[in-house]
Amino acid sequence: MSRLVLIDGSSYLFRAFHALPPLTAPDGTPTGALYGIVNMLRATLKENPDYTAFVLDASGPTFRDELYPQYKANRPPMPEDLRAQVEPMKEIVQALGFPLLCVPGVEADDVIGTLALQAHAAGIPVTISTSDKDFAQLVRPGITLTNTMTGSVLDDAGVMEKFGVRPDQVIDLLALMGDTVDNVPGVDKCGPKTAAKWLGEYGTLDAVIASADKIGGKIGENLRAALGRLPLNQQLVTIKTDVALDQAPSDLTLRPRDVDALRELYTRCGFGSALRELDGGSAPPARGARPVAPAAVADEAPDAALSAPGEYECVLDAAALQAWVARLQAAELVAFDTETDSLDPMRANLVGLSFCVEPGQACYIPVGHDYPGAPAQLDRAAVLEALRPVLEDAAKPKLGQHGKYDLHVLRRHGVDVRGYAEDTMLESFVFNAGGQRHDMDTLAQKYLGYTTIKYEQVAGKGAKQILFSQVAIDDATKYAAEDADVTLRLHRVLSAKLAAEPTLQAVYRDIEMPLVPVLTRMEATGVLIDVAELRRQSADLSQRMMAAQQRAHELAGRAFNLDSPKQLGQLLFEELKLPALVKTPTGAPSTNEEALEAIADQHELPRLVLEYRGLAKLRNTYTDKLPDMVNPDTGRVHTSYHQAGAATGRLSSNDPNLQNIPIRTEDGRRIRTAFIAPEGRRIVACDYSQIELRIMAHLSGDPGLVRAFEGGLDVHRATASEVFDVPLEKVSGDQRRAAKAINFGLMYGMSAFGLAKQLGIGRGDAQDYIALYFGKYPGVRDYMERVRQQAREQGYVETVFGRRLQLNEIHSRNQAQRAGAERAAINAPMQGTAADIIKRAMVSVQDWLDGQGGRATMMMQVHDELVFEVDAGFVDTLVDEVRRRMVAAAELRVALVVDVGSGSNWEEAH
DNA sequence: AAGGACTCATA
């Protein structure tokens, strides 16, 4: 059977040039690429093809340049060392007897594509010899790819395996990915895996484009941004198969080789082994090609120009310091910032301070730069003493950006900042809680149109990042003084904005700012951890994990990574053919708890995986990690509360997150026994009972719901009694469960669908329950509708205290996003009001604690719960007063109720 | 090294 081998000369030429060492001929001319080509051609000849051609790009523009003027625009000119090899290559190709094709106006790819399809139509099998993946689009039964340099062969199945898509989807895959080399931008951050995933899900590029709204995350945004150019990409990456050619496949026969010409060429290039083969091994050994050291690459560091607006003074002597202290004393408001050597304020050392009193006039006082050759700096302790009268004077208002950090640093260096009155991060947060980021760089850009010097610009990034103490003082001055300067400028803009919104201003002034020192105090206090207990638990969990893993591998019949959802999915849904009932947001079969639970009756493995996961989660996230978080100085764990993170006004906790310590399962709850009180003290936990539901009762004013809370009854039981019209004492377990699910569901803006899933009932039944509920509590139904309405009309909803919660996607064209925003709108006033209330309570409680001589300290906040460490003899007093203050934090239509507990550890206190 | 996907802990 005859066969056509089409050789993609251009791709090999470049590939060989870059892949092989820079060989040279005896006379010094470069031959590396040639060497690769010759070996490739000799290998091809051994296959003895009936028809073959060596195809090269012609010079000059092609139709693609017309379609897209930037096509290959940033491709550098062909390196001289490569250009020098083109003519000899053509000579060798022809001397070997290969037909050489070079067609102007199109690329080699198009010539190959055309010939391949012509031969295919004539029933001649085709092999395309190339190192260019784009040819995968031509693969079909009868057309395969081969790469003689790597030895790989690609047929239909091979394309599927290598790219994860069928050959007929390759064009779409390439269109999505784009091609950096050809200057064809695809979807940003979309590589072969992502593109294949989408095509696997939607089938074609057109379908992906049509579904672009459904793809979430950053990558979804990137996709939508790229939509406009994808059709063009498709055209650009499509290999033409209808080029008018002078030759037909049957014309492409090998001519006899020209031995004399080859001998001359091989000798000139120094290709010894080729020469020996040519002359039957009798040729004199030619000197071998020798590698040449690659040219040294200049190691150019980008010269990041540091622009320095404003007059920034570096304070290096006592006189300058005194002058600045005087300016600070005279100022109405002092903007300040600290520079340190760590992001963790509980470990950071002070490296310098910056101040600003007038926009553009700022100073930097270095006190800890210790790189070789650093100028002499003022003594740190002396500087802090000089500044103490300003910083510790409650009557001298101070301003910062995320000042809680600086408060920690200064506190740990012996300065107890008082009068911390303004914070631009919190101003921004209160003004626009829907805004994603409230860091200074973002705010400066947004409100001042000013681009700040980035930390990376002065300290580098990644592994090469240096400590601020290593940054040259000149650079540090520009960076640090700018921080204080920009903070002051930002404050002028933001405080004016807040002044125009009195309710927002009140949230900022009365809730957020007073909370700053309270959080600082709580973080500084930290919590005592029983490390030995956690180690014991880790060991126990490890042992059980190993057992589960071993059993899982036995059941699977092979080893696999139990932690990899991908491998697990493959095993369960492909090998074991278990039904994939749940999909991940990206459309892949999910292995989450719900999915595994659903198939647990069909195989032992899912249950085992759940067991393993539960253990692994506890060990990896808690019992292994918490001991590492113990601060060596204090012997305690110090979380950090993020005050401007959550869109609803809640706090969040990180490093470590102490707001998600397990409680639901027995193994999990045990972790709380490791949160202990020191000798002579107790842990006291005080939590609001059903606070969000009470807020719903308040906001809706529904008499039925208000009544359900009265008399201190179990609210879910009371709700069930009303909804199902049975006496309180006759409410069944299922009825209470249903009522509870509805109560919670309502707060999350749920649908009948969601409730049905939650309760494991039909959608119709769920709808009936909701109708029944709304029949009894029409005020709740009306409230829900009012909130949706407000969200649509204003773009935001509000808490009882006037905090504004922005709903960014409430008018999204995307139905799913819009529905999500509506659910968020329903939940936000309840979650946000609860956050406001506990924040107010914290300020009030701390205010009282400050007068109690350290007999109790507030240690943690977990959304509706405050945790204290209390002298054993002081517990009763504390409980009374804390309860009083927590209850008094808001006056709602229903009373707030606080449950308390105490014990030697957190678990007991619940 | 950075970022996304997936999973799962809490309120």
Added chain:
DNA sequence: GTATGAGTCCTTT
């Protein structure tokens, strides 16, 4: 169905 943070795996740069 709301709101978070974090660990592991995997892909991309």
